[in-house]
Amino acid sequence: MKKYCLILAASLPLLLGAQPQQDEQKINDLLAKMTLEEKIGQMNQLSYGDKLDDGIKAGQIGSILNIVDPAEVNRLQAIAVKESRLGIPLIIGRDVIHGFKTIFPIPIGQAASFNPEVAEESAAVAAAEARSVGIHWTFAPMLDISRDPRWGRLAEGLGEDPYLASVLGSAMVRGFQGKNLSDSTSVAACIKHFAGYGAAEGGRDYNSTNIPPHLMRNVYLEPFKAAVEAGAATLMTSFNENDGIPSSGNTFLLKTVLRNEWKFDGFVVSDWGSVNGLVTHGFCADQKEAAMKATNAGLDMEMVSRAYIRHLPDLVKERKVSEQTIDEAVRNILRIKFRLGLFDNPYVDVSKPSVFYADKHLQAAQKAAGQSVVLLKNNGILPLGNMVKTVALVGPMADAPHDQLGTWIFDGDKTRTITPLAALQQQYGKQVKIIHEKGVAYSRDKSASGIPAAVKAAQSADVVVAVVGEEAILSGEAHSLAEWELKGAQKQLIAELKKVGKPLVVIVMAGRPLTIQQELNAADAMLYSFHPGTMGGSALADILFGKVVPSGKLPMTFPRENGQVPMYYNHNHTSHAFRGNEKMIDDIPLEAVQTSLGNSSYYLDAGASPLFPFGFGLSYSTFEYSDLRLDKATLKQGETVTATVTLKNTGKHEATEVAQLYVRDLTGSIARPVKELKGFRRVSLKAGESTEVSFALHTDDLAFYGIDMKKAAEPGAFKLWVGGDSNAKLEVEFDLQ
Numbered sequence: 189m190k191k192y193c194l195i196l197a198a199s200l201p202l203l204l205g206a207q208p209q210q211d212e213q214k215i216n217d218l219l220a221k222m223t224l225e226e227k228i229g230q231m232n233q234l235s236y237g238d239k240l241d242d243g244i245k246a247g248q249i250g251s252i253l254n255i256v257d258p259a260e261v262n263r264l265q266a267i268a269v270k271e272s273r274l275g276i277p278l279i280i281g282r283d284v285i286h287g288f289k290t291i292f293p294i295p296i297g298q299a300a301s302f303n304p305e306v307a308e309e310s311a312a313v314a315a316a317e318a319r320s321v322g323i324h325w326t327f328a329p330m331l332d333i334s335r336d337p338r339w340g341r342l343a344e345g346l347g348e349d350p351y352l353a354s355v356l357g358s359a360m361v362r363g364f365q366g367k368n369l370s371d372s373t374s375v376a377a378c379i380k381h382f383a384g385y386g387a388a389e390g391g392r393d394y395n396s397t398n399i400p401p402h403l404m405r406n407v408y409l410e411p412f413k414a415a416v417e418a419g420a421a422t423l424m425t426s427f428n429e430n431d432g433i434p435s436s437g438n439t440f441l442l443k444t445v446l447r448n449e450w451k452f453d454g455f456v457v458s459d460w461g462s463v464n465g466l467v468t469h470g471f472c473a474d475q476k477e478a479a480m481k482a483t484n485a486g487l488d489m490e491m492v493s494r495a496y497i498r499h500l501p502d503l504v505k506e507r508k509v510s511e512q513t514i515d516e517a518v519r520n521i522l523r524i525k526f527r528l529g530l531f532d533n534p535y536v537d538v539s540k541p542s543v544f545y546a547d548k549h550l551q552a553a554q555k556a557a558g559q560s561v562v563l564l565k566n567n568g569i570l571p572l573g574n575m576v577k578t579v580a581l582v583g584p585m586a587d588a589p590h591d592q593l594g595t596w597i598f599d600g601d602k603t604r605t606i607t608p609l610a611a612l613q614q615q616y617g618k619q620v621k622i623i624h625e626k627g628v629a630y631s632r633d634k635s636a637s638g639i640p641a642a643v644k645a646a647q648s649a650d651v652v653v654a655v656v657g658e659e660a661i662l663s664g665e666a667h668s669l670a671e672w673e674l675k676g677a678q679k680q681l682i683a684e685l686k687k688v689g690k691p692l693v694v695i696v697m698a699g700r701p702l703t704i705q706q707e708l709n710a711a712d713a714m715l716y717s718f719h720p721g722t723m724g725g726s727a728l729a730d731i732l733f734g735k736v737v738p739s740g741k742l743p744m745t746f747p748r749e750n751g752q753v754p755m756y757y758n759h760n761h762t763s764h765a766f767r768g769n770e771k772m773i774d775d776i777p778l779e780a781v782q783t784s785l786g787n788s789s790y791y792l793d794a795g796a797s798p799l800f801p802f803g804f805g806l807s808y809s810t811f812e813y814s815d816l817r818l819d820k821a822t823l824k825q826g827e828t829v830t831a832t833v834t835l836k837n838t839g840k841h842e843a844t845e846v847a848q849l850y851v852r853d854l855t856g857s858i859a860r861p862v863k864e865l866k867g868f869r870r871v872s873l874k875a876g877e878s879t880e881v882s883f884a885l886h887t888d889d890l891a892f893y894g895i896d897m898k899k900a901a902e903p904g905a906f907k908l909w910v911g912g913d914s915n916a917k918l919e920v921e922f923d924l925q
């Protein structure tokens with residue numbers, strides 16, 4: 189029997205230690221030589237395309253974003269290094285979110301892998317490709333917790349759970365930054381958007397958030413804290429205001445939490461124009477006041493809106509901003525420039541061979557895509573067996589090389605995308621005949637004129653594989669939706685295919701959890717791949733034919749009906765929890781008198797349960813959990829309890845299961861979530877094999893911000909579950925003294 193043991197979050201190592209004393213000395217020496225204007229120049233980031241040469245020469249620009257031509261990077265860097273008075277190099281930034289050239293699954297897809305190795309490797313590949321053209325700094329990972337499928341940017345994040353986002357976000361930071369920021373394959377990470385951006389009201393991007401202090405600390409800030417502990421070099425503020433205070437002017441977040449409590453020593457950048465945003469929020473009367481409030485709040489570098497460069501010189505003269513505050517900001521920026529090695533080696537070596545789409549990058553992208561696919565239903569049709577001779581491949585996403593890549597892929601090349609059509613033809617074309625008919629041209633296309641041809645293809649095939657979903661542009665920044673069922677004529681396509689009566693496999697490629705109840709009912713099997721990136725088609729083809737067994741788990745709850753949102757597994761206990769035997773809408777007699785029915789929290793027409801819970805995902809095999817036990821029933825502060833479960837592969841395929849550990853603190857000084865993920869582990873087992881899986885849970889892992897706003901594990905009784913999703917039933921109890 190193999191043994192697996194997982195050490196939980198509290199013991200995450202501090203990867204990047206304190207910066208050597210020499211750098212601090214060099215920073216101080218440099219600061220002593222800088223004029224106030226040169227200092228403020230370091231705090232100014234502009235976008236490539238603006239006229240930059242003169243500003244760089246004058247020491248008025250510290251950073252440029254959105255430049256990807258290495259020759260141009262070197263030209264501008266030479267102006268900074270050779271022609272500006274002090275020769276301070278530029279730091280070049282870019283949104284390298286889920287790959288630079290080789291595109292990995294969108295982050296919400298990577299989250300479905302529940303695999304920090306996938307997250308780390310995808311970031312490392314992205315870093316190597318990006319740094320090869322002179323990019324030093326990526327604006328990723330996005331650690332915004334989101335519980336709302338309407339919000340298009342959830343595609344860029346790691347789901348609804350703070351623990352999952354902490355583990356995977358920290359892994360991404362490690363992947364981007366490597367062992368040493370100055371390596372030619374590393375970039376500085378930028379954790380964003382600080383804070384609460386994912387809770388935008390109604391899922392409308394940029395909107396207000398109303399996150400109360402306990403929730404902010406216990407859910408929304410947790411992944412940021414973990415990523416700071418993992419050594420994240422920079423952090424970006426968010427566009428939203430929370431309870432009236434916009435993030436770019438939020439002293440509590442930027443000073444009290446980030447600097448004083450978490451001891452963050454990197455630098456903070458605004459989001460695009462978010463210093464000006466302080467004026468549009470009505471938080472400041474004009475740009476000058478915005479520059480003052482942002483700088484004093486602790487925002488070190490301003491992205492593109494030029495409030496700092498215009499107004500800080502006067503604000504310092506007027507003593508509204510102290511020179512000490514400016515020095516602190518510049519010190520933070522220079523520290524990262526030193527760590528990136530820019531003072532020693534500011535240029536990119538253009539003579540090196542290209543690393544774009546290197547074989548090992550493509551292999552990593554394919555592995556990541558394979559692990560990001562979630563099997564939601566299977567009546568036995570998958571994997572496709574030898575009897576299948578003809579496959580009808582239909583749907584708007586079956587051969588959509590651009591859309592399969594997902595949001596935020598400025599630099600990805602769609603001609604390198606392997607779509608399901610290409611993969612099935614190349615990898616399985618000898619063993620099966622593929623008949624391809626789109627049926628619906630693109631995801632929003634309302635025309636049903638192509639459906640008859642798709643139906644005809646289905647009639648002549650043994651199996652129908654319909655690849656539906658969303659185009660890339662329907663998720664991402666500024667792309668929120670009020671209705672998120674399949675768009676265009678796609679629902680009609682599935683309904684017509686169902687009527688043909690052939691086995692129907694539905695693959696959904698999307699940037700969010702779509703509401704798919706109807707299609708799920710129609711399908712014999714359903715795979716959810718999110719937007720799977722460059723190698724997505726190859727990964728899906730291997731899954732269809734059983735070369736790869738699905739192992740992904742949902743990083744977000746999938747609601748049954750749109751009106752159920754927000755819906756997330758780790759909600760607090762209500763006083764009126766749903767029991768499951770309540771009357772539903774059709775049970776209510778005509779002219780019923782007013783009654784409180786089941787007296788519980790649910791919808792008459794949709795109940796209280798989701799379509800799929802957080803953590804859900806099937807396999808071609810089956811797993812059995814048994815004999816959950818603890819090494820102690822009572823725990824003292826500072827101790828660790830070990831939970832062990834026996835996990836058996838009871839099916840016919842070698843497969844990987846993500847074993848998940850959940851905990852509930854029965855009573856707290858504030859109401860506590862019904863369940864919280866506290867550990868997970870990917871476990872691979874041969875058919876019939878079993879193993880013991882152990883999770884070590886330290887009392888720090890049970891800590892939360894209670895009524896007094898101090899983080900502590902409060903004494904009392906706890907329940908603990910281990911299983912294959914957040915509905916895990918195997919349960920034990922323990923006490924914390």
Ligand code: BGC
Pocket residue numbers: 283327380459460665
């Ligand atoms: C986005 C950021 C991004 C920045 C720079 C903003 O609109 O909110 O996430 O990093 O642009 O492109």
